Amino acid sequence: MVEIYKKIIGIVAEYNPFHKGHLFHLGKARENKNDAVVVVLSSYFTQRGEPAVMSKWDRAEAALGAGVNLVLELPAFFSCHNAGIFAAGAVDILAATGMVETLSFGMEQPEFDPTPILDILVHEPSHFKDNLKKKLNSGFSYVKARAAALEEIHEGWGAFVSLPNNTLALSYMERILRKGYSISCRPVQRMGSGFHDTDLENTFPSAAAVRKALAEGNREDAEKALPSSTVRILNRCIERGMVVLSREMLWRLIRFLLLRTPAEELARSSEMTEGMENRFLKYAVLCSSWSGFVSKCTTARYPRGRIQRQLVHFLLGIGHRENRELQSSGPQYIRVLGADAVGMEILRKMRSTAHLPVMGKAPAGLRGEGLLLAGIEQSAANVWEELTAVFSPGEEKKRYPFMEECFSEGENVL
Amino acid sequence: MVEIYKKIIGIVAEYNPFHKGHLFHLGKARENKNDAVVVVLSSYFTQRGEPAVMSKWDRAEAALGAGVNLVLELPAFFSCHNAGIFAAGAVDILAATGMVETLSFGMEQPEFDPTPILDILVHEPSHFKDNLKKKLNSGFSYVKARAAALEEIHEGWGAFVSLPNNTLALSYMERILRKGYSISCRPVQRMGSGFHDTDLENTFPSAAAVRKALAEGNREDAEKALPSSTVRILNRCIERGMVVLSREMLWRLIRFLLLRTPAEELARSSEMTEGMENRFLKYAVLCSSWSGFVSKCTTARYPRGRIQRQLVHFLLGIGHRENRELQSSGPQYIRVLGADAVGMEILRKMRSTAHLPVMGKAPAGLRGEGLLLAGIEQSAANVWEELTAVFSPGEEKKRYPFMEECFSEGENVL
Structure with missing residues (x-):
């Protein structure tokens, strides 16, 4: 079989929803236009501790529509957790494919070399550890205590690690280092609005701004920030009431x-x-x-x-x-949310490269932590469905990975 | 002080909502136009196991507006229970006032003398008890098993006790007999639609028909069945979103x-x-x-x-x-939901006649079963508020008995 892609790039994303800023990042992430992109996507609840606007299935479909090749699930346990656990779960899953060579992520000041910071975070020298503990005891949050402790080691480090995207970026890199994964990192400059910016007037508005517009019933403005594939899927979800827009x-x-x-x-x-x-x-x-x-x-x-x-x-x-x-067991399976033709090819190869069982529709035959993880995932689906505009339960069990049609007939890739 | 009423009539009601059929019954219940009426009113959940359309406070106000003199709470534990527990709780509360002389209730065929049936229900002769047990074991519900066992004793009894209003009527009478309360019974012919009838075209439509019209947004038709006092309060509740119309x-x-x-x-x-x-x-x-x-x-x-x-x-x-x-402790307090001038007079007298503590705003100083009962009541309020169209929690603690203004100043009746 002909190699239809070059490198395989991994991305950790929420795509809540997938907007033009994500599309820009996707373009930057591919060094070569033939590079394949594997995304590990947040489940029903996000890292900020909120229900996602659309189900993971619909967000996966939107990602595929925008050019992502393979979408894997970041189970709700990891997707709705602090930056460290979120990043560890996501990186572990990408590493477990045995295929992802490079991780691409947004960062402020990507020219900044975080190696000395990572060195401290991974090896935790006692002077840093003691100082961190002191800051924590004085009432700081973990993120703020860490920033303060790093700032005392080197001026400017505190500010760098405090930016939300950098917190995540450092967490990805830290996990790769700690686990010794052979995945290279490719930080790209974050474009446009900050993480929590709700202004839609930017060239690259934030997902928060899109969600705010949607919650206010301002679909027209929201759509300006979205590629046509997202608009189509979002409209379908809104019509069916399968969206969570209010709290x-x-x-x-x-x-x-x-x-x-x-x-x-x-x-x-x-x-x-x-x-x-x-x-x-x-x-x-x-x-x-x-x-x-x-x-x-x-x-x-x-x-x-x-x-x-x-x-x-x-x-x-x-x-x-x-x-x-x-937290100690980490991910127990790789669950596929969707794939295009290239993604299907990657899945075929994963039969021999993956370090975790690869699953499609619903994880089965699990025990111990795997069963626990899948149980929490089902709870997340149940609760998320309760939050939708129109209550139609059981979707989680009815949905299946979105696959390119040409591949789905006859062949059992999963 | 001048006696401003003659007899005190007790009524057990849900008034969900208070409609023209209830008004008719109220007229029939008073033998003399100076008779006073004390109603024990279902709390937030009804005997059929459903949330009431309006809060107990608003339904109490509607009852007062239609001529009821005193409204007492039937705590949610009793109001949302089978006919036996519902009736026992309600009759116990009326009896505990030490003031109610007569109980008036709707019945089909009020000319029918239920004494021989009551005799069997209260004394439970072994032939009846064994037969009842046999029917229960063969898979009947309690109501159906009892009807079948009574039918075998006397033709026609089964049909009589099967009518929903008669089930309740018998339960009231049974409780009075069992407890030896000196309360006389005055069954009145039920008018108009059956209990579950949802047709609004009757002269006396059922509360179910009114609720159905409201749920369908058909306020105009619903209002035809309601006295003006209910319409006013209902509209206020709908405007504030303090109604539960859907499931x-x-x-x-x-x-x-x-x-x-x-x-x-x-x-x-x-x-x-x-x-x-x-x-x-x-x-x-x-x-x-x-x-x-x-x-x-x-x-x-x-x-x-x-x-x-x-x-x-x-x-x-x-x-x-x-x-x-x-079930074994029964009601632990008498809680007032509202009173007019006559009701206030009754409350004053209850200071010396009542067998249970009389409470207003929120039951306080309770222990044991009383505390348990009040805790369940607070849960019922919390859950009911969650079900309302507009979520504004905490009403239960903000509301107080609706009293005639002329009496509420200065004087502490409760």
């Missing part, structure tokens, strides 16, 4: 659950530390919206993202035990 | 909760018997609506009302233990 239902479910959960049970939920459960229960009674509640619970030590992720963990029934087990 | 949110909450509850935990929920939990869990995954789910779970043995009540118990966190304890 109202999320808040009703969380509040409902909080009000029926005793503090000692809530304390067993993943990442619940230092009596946060009492804070949660106190404000659950008082607040009438998700954003109001999260704001009340947010502190210098526990930033918004952390609070939101904890609430999602609680919704998904992830406890301390599950959190510990899955 | 969509209820289904999302129940399904969400079922899918995260293991079978062995669900088995501990109130009234969950004979492995019903497995049936619930099986269909929760498959069904996309409340009515679809309830239909799937309904059997000859477990009719619709029973299934719905069980689901509400599960939502409210009522387990077998709470169910047992509160």
Whole structure:
């Protein structure tokens, strides 16, 4: 068989939704136009601790429509976790394909050489470790404590690691180094708006700006920022009611659950530390919206993202035990969300190169941590479906990887 | 002080919502136009196992507007239970006022003398008891088994006790007899539509018909069946979004909760018997609506009302233990939802006649079963608020008994 691609580039993405900025990055990620791109895509809940606008299946289809060749699932356990766990899960999956040679990711100041920072993060010299602990004890969040400790080692490092995209970029590189994966890194300059920027007037608006426009019913403006493939799929999802645009239902479910959960049970939920459960229960009674509640619970030590992720963990029934087990076990399977012709070719090769079982429709025959991971994934699907505009449950079990039609007949690639 | 009323008549009602048929019954219930009427009113969830259209506070206000003098709360534990528990709780509360002399209720064939039936129900002779057990074992529901056993004793009894209003009427009379309350019974002919009739064209349409019209957005037709006081309060509630007209949110909450509850935990929920939990869990995954789910779970043995009540118990966190304890303890306090001038006068007298503590805004200083009952009531308020069109939590704690203004200043009646 003829080699129909050159290099295989890996990308970690949420595509929530896939917009023109992502398209630009995709173009930059391919050194050669024949390079193949494998994306590991966030599941139903994102790294910020929020439900995705569209299901993972629909976001995967949009990615394929924009030129991605293969989309793999980043299970909800990893996709809705702190930068370290998120990145570790995603990089592990890309590495487990045995095919990805290069990881491409956005970074501010990509000309900056992060090697000395990574060296400290990976080897954790005692002066750094002690200082980090001191900062943590004084009430900083992990990200801020780390930035402060690095800043004391070298001026400017604190600012560099504080930018959200750099936090993720460092986490990817750190994981590759720690695990000794033979994956090279190719940071590209992040274009346009910042991560949380909600201004749509930029050449490359952020996904947050697109989501905001959609939530406000301003589809026309949102569509300006999206490639036609996303527009088509998004419109289909909106028509079927399979979108999550508001936080109202999320808040009703969380509040409902909080009000029926005793503090000692809530304390067993993943990442619940230092009596946060009492804070949660106190404000659950008082607040009438998700954003109001999260704001009340947010502190210098526990930033918004952390609070939101904890609430999602609680919704998904992830406890301390599950959190510990899955962090240490890492991903247990590679689940395919979609592939084009090139992606199918990569999947064929993965039969001999992959270090984890490759799965399609629904993970089966799992045990231990794999079963746990798949159970949490099913919970994430159930909860996400509850949040959609029109309630039609069971999609997760009905959907299957989106494959190029020419390949799907007769041949069982997975 | 001058006696401003003659007799005190008790009524057990849901007023969901208060319609012209209720107004007619109210007129019939008063033998003398100076008779006072005390209503014990269902809380947030009804005997059929459904959320009420309006909060108990708003329904109480509508009842006062239509001429009821005093409205007492039937706590959610009793209001959302089988006919026996519902009636026992309601009659106990009316009796505990120490003021109610007569109970008025709707009945089909009020000329029929139910004394011999009541005699059997109260004394449970062994031939009846054995036969009832046999019918139950053969798969009948309790109501059907009882009807069949009575029919074998006397032709026609089965048909009489099977009519929903007669089931309740017998339950009231049975409780009065069992407890030896000195309350006389005054059955009145039920007018117009049957209990579940959804036709609005009758002179006296059923509350179900009104709810159906409201759910379909047909306010004009619904209003034809309602006295002006109900219309005013209902419109206010609709404008504020404080109504529960659809079952969509209820289904999302129940399904969400079922899918995260293991079978062995669900088995501990109130009234969950004979492995019903497995049936619930099986269909929760498959069904996309409340009515679809309830239909799937309904059997000859477990009719619709029973299934719905069980689901509400599960939502409210009522387990077998709470169910047992509160059935045997009965009501622990009398909570006032509203009163007019006459009602205020009755409340004053109740200071010396009542056998249970009389409470207003929020039950306080409770212990044991009283605390349990009030806790379930607060859960019912929380869940009901989650179901409303516009989510604005905490109303239960903000509301207070609706009192005639002339009496509310300065004087602390409660």
